[in-house]
Amino acid sequence: MEPPVIALEDVTVTYRSGFLGGTGFDALRGVSLSVGAGETVGLVGESGSGKTTLGRVCLGLLRPTTGSMHFAGQPFGNLRQRRGQLSVVLQHPEWALNPRLRCGRSVEEPLVLTGVSAAARRARVDEILEQVGLDPSFAARLPGQLSGGQRQRIAIARALVTHPRFIVFDEAVSALDVSVQAQVLNLIRDLQERHGFGALFISHDIAATRYVSHRIAVMLNGEIVEDGPAGRFYGAPEHPYSRALLAAV
Ligand SMILES: Nc1ncnc2c1ncn2[C@@H]1O[C@H](COP(=O)(O)OP(=O)(O)OP(=O)(O)O)[C@@H](O)[C@H]1O
Numbered sequence: 302m303e304p305p306v307i308a309l310e311d312v313t314v315t316y317r318s319g320f321l322g323g324t325g326f327d328a329l330r331g332v333s334l335s336v337g338a339g340e341t342v343g344l345v346g347e348s349g350s351g352k353t354t355l356g357r358v359c360l361g362l363l364r365p366t367t368g369s370m371h372f373a374g375q376p377f378g379n380l381r382q383r384r385g386q387l388s389v390v391l392q393h394p395e396w397a398l399n400p401r402l403r404c405g406r407s408v409e410e411p412l413v414l415t416g417v418s419a420a421a422r423r424a425r426v427d428e429i430l431e432q433v434g435l436d437p438s439f440a441a442r443l444p445g446q447l448s449g450g451q452r453q454r455i456a457i458a459r460a461l462v463t464h465p466r467f468i469v470f471d472e473a474v475s476a477l478d479v480s481v482q483a484q485v486l487n488l489i490r491d492l493q494e495r496h497g498f499g500a501l502f503i504s505h506d507i508a509a510t511r512y513v514s515h516r517i518a519v520m521l522n523g524e525i526v527e528d529g530p531a532g533r534f535y536g537a538p539e540h541p542y543s544r545a546l547l548a549a550v
């Protein structure tokens with residue numbers, strides 16, 4: 302069987318603050334989580350529970366204080382080794398897009414680092430724009446000349462352009478209008494079927510999460526308190542905190 306794209310085992314992250322390291326705060330405590338190819342794991346839980354921290358660990362942006370991490374069955378290694386294999390889509394596309402750069406350049410940029418020829422890069426940009434539902438003419442526009450939903454499509458195109466095997470969506474639809482949210486959620490589902498990447502879909506919106514997730518993991522105070530098929534979570538959640546989350550919708 303194919304190993305998971307990302308597998309964390311017993312991971313702890315301690316944030317140190319103050320002089321000489323201070324006492325430290327455990328943002329993740331003994332977290333184990335795996336995401337398979339073509340699988341979306343929804344990560345839900347209250348603000349401050351550690352979701353973004355976990356996403357950053359999966360992307361190699363934050364080293365676990367203790368515990369281990371594997372990528373496609375291999376030790377995670379360093380970011381240089383993983384170039385083009387991991388991507389992130391954030392809440393505000395502005396965070397990923399340079400306002401002075403034409404959208405086509407922003408989408409193309411990650412490819413430059415992977416050594417693809419200029420002609421192949423341009424063809425790939427056209428292809429990925431089409432896949433996110435934008436006309437190739439959008440390549441010539443600046444981010445400020447797009448709607449919020451179109452900008453998020455550009456950010457998704459940029460995240461996908463290198464054919465990553467794993468993508469973190471951190472509140473990726475939270476800033477969008479409800480109708481635009483539905484379109485972007487559909488897009489994420491379609492793109493995953495086409496590309497087969499594994500995904501961690503972080504959200505405080507458990508209705509949106511349901512729409513894209515095969516599995517749900519619930520975080521509470523830095524720990525995963527429930528992890529199982531989405532159907533079970535939404536039908537008969539096991540943990541009292543999961544029941545409270547669902548009751549609040
Ligand atoms: N760089 C940091 N230094 C110290 N503490 C941090 C740092 N980043 C996050 N924290 C703390 O770690 C905890 C988890 O933060 P995190 O951003 O992972 O939560 P979250 O679940 O993503 O919350 P939200 O839903 O609000 O985005 C919080 O208590 C936060 O204050």
Ligand SMILES: [Mg+2]
Nearest residue numbers: 352353354471
């Ligand atoms: Mg967060």
